[in-house]
Amino acid sequence: MSEEMLTISDRIQHKLDDLTRAERQLALSILENYPASGLGPLTALAKDADVSVPTVARMVQKLGYKGYPEFQAELREELRAKAKNPIAKHDTWAEAAPSGHMLNRFTEAVIDNIRHTLGQIDPIAFDASCDLAGDTDRHLYIVGGRITHTLAEYLFLHMQVIRPNLTHVQSTSNSWPHYLLNAQEGDVFIIFDVRRYENNTLKLAEMAHARGAKIILFTDQWRSPVHQLATHSFSSRIVVPSAWDSAATTMLLVETMIAAVQNLHWEETKERMEELEDMFDQTRLFRKFT
Incomplete structure (x- = not known):
């Protein structure tokens, strides 16, 4: 790099x-x-x-x-x-836009972001964060913001299948302090916060930290102020030729965490998956072709 x-x-x-x-x-x-x-x-x-x-x-x-x-x-x-706000970011890219199709330019930027991000991440710290996320003795809280709530929801949906004892918190909701009532020392908060960092997210992190919770942060290359409170912090490069920042690298880390946590207690996870599939069959949620 x-x-x-x-x-x-x-x-x-x-x-x-x-x-x-x-x-x-x-x-x-x-x-x-x-x-x-x-x-x-x-x-x-x-x-x-x-x-x-x-x-x-x-x-x-x-x-x-x-x-x-x-x-x-x-x-x-x-x-x-x-x-920078989205309009300013777009203007910056437009001034120096390279030739070539957007598909190629955008893909090259994402690949470069991934390479740079993976070069900065400590595998030992990542494994430790997966251990925390998979520890069912700890309540797991997953927190997203205005844009990053989509990443939080994606992680939460999978973690619901993998393990019990978890809660999805949206820091943009006025009711988020309610969730802290049950937070105890040793519980785990996975927080997503990227630039234009949200005040609610920082306040939630401060209050969770004060209660003795462990914080795993997914942020950007400039790092959310939440990183000062985090047990583990993972910074992704997010800049692409767009008015919007890219979530591709962060999603890669999220999906890697899902795969890692899934394998930590596979037998228990497998039983939950089988039970869920049985529920799907009973409700006929999905169409079957056989």
Whole structure:
């Protein structure tokens, strides 16, 4: 993946193992309040991280920038991209639209997003999140927003078949606080939140976290503020030649999680599937051709 495609957060994650103790302290401080943490003066960033000014200058160079001004300029560009509405995103693509059919251009962008995303994901963390999602001793809450509720519904529909003890929560509904009444320490919240991050989703995550719940977050390359509360956070690249962001990479992760959780307790899942199929037969929901 080319350096131009990486966010500053990506660069920091890639370089963590190569940083000195002070530089790592600075890096973690930046990530804790990313991207706002790097928008102030260099001296303010150094003070907030409790490191020296030369430490900031050295780390910025290790990330591939000539100096702090260049680092800040790219950070501001990330913020502009993060805040774009659909019309602004379309205009950006229209200005530099490459030749070729949209099918090819869109597919190439999605494939590139998938490759980049998979290169950033820790398989151990993903497996751990699947273990949490499949643990029937924990109540599972699945939360989506204005657009991402479609991903949440898709995951919930499959998890309903795979395991008991789960709830679908729409953070855009005014009744979502009701669901928190039953949330207990150790329960699991799978939350979807991408750019134009929703205030309701963050508040729900804060309250669930305060009750001792585990949070698994599916977000974008800029990361929802919910990531600071998440036990596991998975960032997908979502930019495509469209006024809308792409859910293709996130859907790939969701379907992979479904497959993984399904296999964790296959015998129990198989029994649930067989029972459900029997119900379908009784209700004649689906047409049979034999």
